[in-house]
Structure formats: structure tokens, C-alpha cells
Amino acid sequence: RGAQQAAAIDELARLMPFNANKHKEFGCDNAISPPVGQTLESTSELTSCSTLSESNVSAKTGGGVASLDSVRTDATDQVLTTNQGVAVGDNQNSLKAGLRGPTLLEDFILREKITHFDHERIPERIVHARGSAAHGYFEAYEALTEFTRAAPFAAAGKVTPVFVRFSTVAGERGSVDTARDVRGFAVKFYTDEGNWDLVGNNIPVFFIQDAMKFPDLIHAVKPEPHNGMPQAASAHDTFWDFASLMPETTHTLMWVMSDRGIPRSLRMMQGFGVHTFRLINANGDSHFVKFHWKPKLGTHSLVWDEAVKVAGADSDFHRRDLWDAIEAGEYPEWELGLQIFTEAQAESFSFDVLDATKLIPEELVPVTPVGRMVLNRNPDNFFAETEQVAFCTAHVVPGIDFSNDPLLAGRIHSYLDTQITRLGGANFHEIPINAPLVPIHNNQRDGLHRQAIPRGRVAYEPNSLGGGCPFQAGAAGFVSFPEPVEGDKLRGKPEKFADHYTQATLFYESQTEVEKAHIIGGFRFELSKLTVPAIRERMLASLMNVSVDMATKIAAGLGVSLPENMPKALAITPEVTISPALSLTALPGAGDIRTRKVAILVADGVDGASVMSIQAALTAEGAVACMIAPRLGAVQTADGTLLLATATLENSPSVLFDALVLPDGAKGVALLARYGQTLEFVTNQYRHGKTILALGASKALLEKAGITITLPSGETDPGILQTASVDALDESVSAFFVAVGKHRHPARELDPPLI
């Protein structure tokens, strides 16, 4: 391991910008050559379970949940062993009777290896199968003891480690990230009073009101059972058949057909607890609550044509984006906000707070910020952490309790139940990622894969032989809120549940014109995929109740005439008819360009100085600037200096980038123009509303693509910047940053698209 190796390590570290916390764990220091002449050493000693305060500090400094350290393994400098710890001499050849003879049954090394491999897969989640996760922490702004005794809110500045998994719902584990779908937003708080799972979505309402309908909803949206199609898509007959027969789905359909269904990044979407929960304080007083996560980066989305193309260009688009941001130290952050309200307030609303198809407009109950969540560490192992994590709505801690939402009731059962199949038994809570930080003491025993070794003769309570231990905590433990209940035992729904359209209309009317157009486009696309015209008509009849204008525009795109509207079961006079918070534009973010991906197209003969100065300026602002050329490697600029292209026009199409810089230099531009992908790149950037900066000679590329800087309205497109001379570069670069910070320039959108 000489100087050469040290240089190679430095180079590796440069190419793979691990965040400082993890550098060593990936074995970087030793990855270049295997250790030579190493003697066998015992595996590293298991550290004892760390204390909770250590865990909290560790979470904040990017160490994740400290107790996981005791199970993290690292093969650096270690010899290969069997699962019994026996060193393996030959990992290439099975044991044979003669080199050309039969392989021997005795070969326990081969058999162990193959047997383990044969059993590597576990069932995927029945819904939310595809997900991406990260560690981090929640930090309370102030003590919230007036409302709740829940541990994370006990004191100002209190830190609680979290593990968060984002997911799509319908697609299978290997499906694409950018499908139109709801996104799961599940947070596991490892509190010092046990685990609390807030298992939410990126949309504040749900398709159905009663758990009884969940299997039907999921059977309708999943691939059709006879032919297994389509994957990760709701645009098929069975989903819309169900939806059109269940008007309670309408409000959530509006959200999913909107840009919320195709987020730009998991880091740029909101999260919602959806149901009404209860906060309980130390005196046992209850308040109702709704949970909101607001992303610091603002809420941003893809456009549909882009989402479809991203699926082909990088099916791991969201997973990669989250991973890369955390590795680069750009830790995503959300603010937790609460809508806290009393039972009396709830009674007075025109909707029922137990109905998960309804939200509470922020005009009625404002969202109070109570803390922030930062994700600062990627998992070490996808399977052990992201796949094996088991969220469960029944995981609540003292201070948090349920409401009587009938959808929530079904969930309280379902999540625990499903893990028993998925994770192979009732001891899934012992899997390290699921284990609470506080110790577990109870009389539950045995079962498959038991890890704990409970000591003593007593596994029952009451007992005298164990001194009565473990003993009940009484009021210090979890006590269900003593809500008085009476009524006949019956199947049915409360009256206000029958209103299915008021809030769907509220949502639609609260959108900007661009958002409305996208919703219309979403419905048009999905319904156009149906093969049974009657379903399309029934759906339109239902949408007539949301907005006749919207239904008319959707119908026009489908080439059908407007049906009669579906009869409404109940008409409500709402408290608010417009709620600006429901538009994605309500959370624009800071408007900076941090973590935005910018493509700089280059080819031999481009002007090097301007391109390099823009790359440096972008990097200084925290953007990810990537040089893309017809082929990888060195690009010779007009003045002879070399640039390094790290991606090609072929392997990195336009949809993977938020903005585009086109270079100056007539020769280079002419070369780029010879590649069809260049034109496709420019056209797609334009079509998807992204910012383009064209330096000097590259004006020709815009012209070739038929792009003008005049908007359909006659105004100048703020997202197309051109610089005639290098003298004006600084000014253009500042204008470019402002334009990229706006994320998109939808004013140039036309339906049908111009390009």
C-alpha cells in the first residue's frame, strides 16, 4: 500500500463524493487492493446497546440510530467465512471426486451458499412495494406539553431519531419511480417512550372512507388479474370501473391526477398523516390533530410527458435523487406542522373529521409549525433497512391516540398483520431497523427467529416468582383516551360522509390555471386508455359534479359528448370555496438552485472559458453541473484546453436535468447539431418548461429546434436566456440562476404542445 494506492484512494473518494460520515464505512480506505498475508482475526466485537441520548446525538450528526451499530458489519480486511464463521479456502470451485468427477454432497460450503441464495427473496409489500428510505432526526421547536405528552414534543430542541420510507403505491418492487400515483411518506420515530410510526402519504386525503373497501380499491388498481397488466399505472379499466362506481374516490382522484401524482423529487413533496388523530396531554386532555410535513425545498413536480420519459431514462429517478442529495451532504428537510382543533370545532364543520376523503382547509384551522425533520444518512443496506422496516399505524406512544376514523381502524389491524407474512413471523420487531431504542420487557415468548434471550422462569403475569415483574406502568404508560361511546351495533356511514364533491371542487378551484390544465390532461390521458366506453362516461358524469368546465374540457379531449351529471347524495354549503394552500405554488421553496441538475452540452470546438466559468458558478451555488458530450472523456475546446465529459447525449437524456446550458463556439455547436439527440435534448427541455441558457453561437441550436423566446402571450419567455457576447456572461448567469430557481416556466405550455 504505497503512494500509488493512496493516490488511487483519493481519486476514488473524489469520484464518489461520500458524505464524511460514511467515507470509512464503504471500505474506501481499503477498497483498492485486497489485504495480503492477513491473519485471521476474530470478527469485530459487538458493542453493547447504546443509550438513548447517545442515539439522539448520533442521529443529529448523521450516525443514524446508534443501536444499529451493534449489527453493522464490515468485511474490510476480513477473511471470507461461512455463516458459521469458518474461513473459506476456495470460493471458486465446488468439491468434486476428481476434477471431472461428480460434485460431492459433502460440500457444505457450496450447499450453504446456494441454499441461502435460494431463500433470499421475501414477499414484497402488498401495496407500497417500491420504496426508498433514509435515516435522520426530528427536532422539536418548542415543548408541546400543553397538548401532548408524546416524547418527541417534550422539550424545545429535543431530538428524536427517525427512519423515513417514501414509496409508490401500486407498482411492484422493481417498477418505475415516476408513475402517476400517490406517494407513501412513512416516518418511524424512535422515541424514548417507544416507537411511533406516522404512516402517511403525500396527499392529505384518501380514496375510500372505510377499511372494508381497501382490498377492492387495491385489486382494482393493481395489474388486471387475467393478464398482469399494466404495471404501476392506474390508467386501465378496472381502476376506473371501481372509481366511477365509488364517488367517494373523487376528491383523491383530483389530487392524483394533479401534479402531486408525479413529484419532481421525494425531497420536494409534502407529507400528511391523513386521518384525524388525538393529542393527549399529561392531564389526559384530548385535542384532535392532523399532521403536515412541508418540504424546505418547496413542492415541485414533473410534467406528464417528462415523467413518462424519465421512466425510460432512469427508472430509479427518485431513489437516486434522494440518495445523491444525502451523499452530497444536501440533507432534505421538512417542517412538521399541526392542525390542532377541539371536538366542538370538529362538530361545527360542514364535513366529518372522521372521513379520510376530507381535509380541513387551513382557513378553518391553521397549520402550526412544531418542529423539523432532517434526513442525513443513507441506509447501509437496502434490504436490511429499507425493505425490512415495518411501519404500523398501531405503533403509537403515550400522548398520541386514534380517532374513530373507520379507515384508520382497519389500518391499525392491517399493518401488524401483514408483517407476519412479509417478515416471516411475529418477531419482526426484533429486526434491528424495527427495534425500539428503549428496552422491551414482556411475557411474549418464542416464535420464529426469536433473538432476545429472556432470563428467568416467569413468562406470565401476575406472578410472585418474578417479584411481579415486569409490572404495569399504570398512568405512566399508554392509556387509551376514555372517549364515551354509545350506539347501536350496525353497518353504515355517518351522514356527512355522503358528500363526495364539495372538497373535490374546492381543490380544483384552488389551483392555478396551469395546474387546472394539468389535471384535465391527467384525466384525459387516463380515461383515454380505457377500453370500455361506459366506464369513461360514468366517470365523466361524476366529474360533472366537480366542475362542468373541467368535465367539458376532458370530454372534448376524449371525443365524447357530455353525459348527465351523476346524482349527488348530499349537497353541502362549504365554509371556504378557495384555499390557496392547496395549490403547489403555495410552497415555492427558497428559489435557489441548490441540488438542481444542470446539463452543459459540449463537443470539440466549443468555447471553453465560458463553459468552465458557468460550471464553476453553478457548483458554487450548490447546483450539480454536468458536462454532456457526444462521447465520454476529454473534449478539446476551441482554445485547446480540455474539458471532461462525464455523461453522453446517449446515456443522459434531457429529462434527467432541470436546466440546460448551450455552449458558444461555432465549430462545437455545428458538431453538436449533427447529433439528433442534441435537438431532442433542446426540444424536450423547452417542452418541459425548463430554463435554457444559450451562449453565443448556440443560438443556431434554438433556431434549428424552432424555439423562440416569445411566449404565446407575446411576452418574452423568462426561461430562455441568450448571451451574444462573453462580456455579458455574468449578467446572464445571474438571470439564469433566478430562472432555474423558479423550477419551470409553464407560461410557454400549449395544449397541444407546440414542440
Ligand code: HDE
Ligand atoms: Fe396503507 N398499507 N393501508 N395506507 N400504507 C400498507 O403495510 C392499509 C392507507 C401507507 O413504507 C401495508 O407494511 C389499509 C392510508 C404507507 O413500509 C398494508 C388501508 C395511508 C405504506 C396497508 C390503508 C396509507 C402503507 C402494506 C385502509 C396514508 C408503506 C405493507 C384501511 C395515510 C409503509 C405494509 C412502508 C403500507 C394497509 C390505507 C399509507 C397492507 C388496510 C389512508 C405509506 O398493511
